[in-house]
Amino acid sequence: MGHDEIPLNLGELRQLSLWTADCAERAVPLYEAVAPNDPRPREAISAVREFGTGGPRTKTIRTAAFAALKAAGAMDDPAAEAAARAAVGAAGSAYLHPFAAATQVKHIVASAQYAAYAHELAAGDPAAADAVIRWAIDRVPQTVREILARYPDGAPGRSRLGELHRRIEAELRRSSPS
Secondary structure, X not given: XXXXXXXXXXXXXXXHHHHHHHHHHHHHHHHHHHOOOOOHHHHHHHHHHHHHOOOOOOHHXXXXXXXXXXXXXXXXXXXXXXXXXXXXXXXXXXXXXOEOOXXXXXXXXXXXXXXXXXXXXXXXXXXXXXXXXXXXXXXXXXXXXXXXXXXXXXXXXXXXXXXXXXXXXXXXXXXXXX
């Protein structure tokens, strides 16, 4: 079963990558506070930022994403784990596929979603997630809204992470041109 192709160009992917890198950078200090000698999440953010600023989309980004994912899996601290997953989400944004599939929406929202979750867990307060979401939405390039508008609604699930995904996606779609 195939999916319809969505027009998506490299310039748009670069803008998405820069925004997701910014979102992940909001959370990475929560990881580094627990694992100060582990550069893997920050390296994933750096790799995708390099792509976003004009570098090639190479295996380096995927390798850094997998390393950050491994770092997340090794964490006992839930906020630090979520912060590392924000970095994984940022790196994954460079690989958004041009297929009209709900599953692709996670490549757009995961970095902001996990950054918000990391801050909520660290603070023990949902208001911390709200602040990160507001920050991310206030800084999203119009291009990211336009990209998301081409995709069907995501399928985030019913967990707290799913709720954060739905809120970010709804905010991004709210101001998108029809």
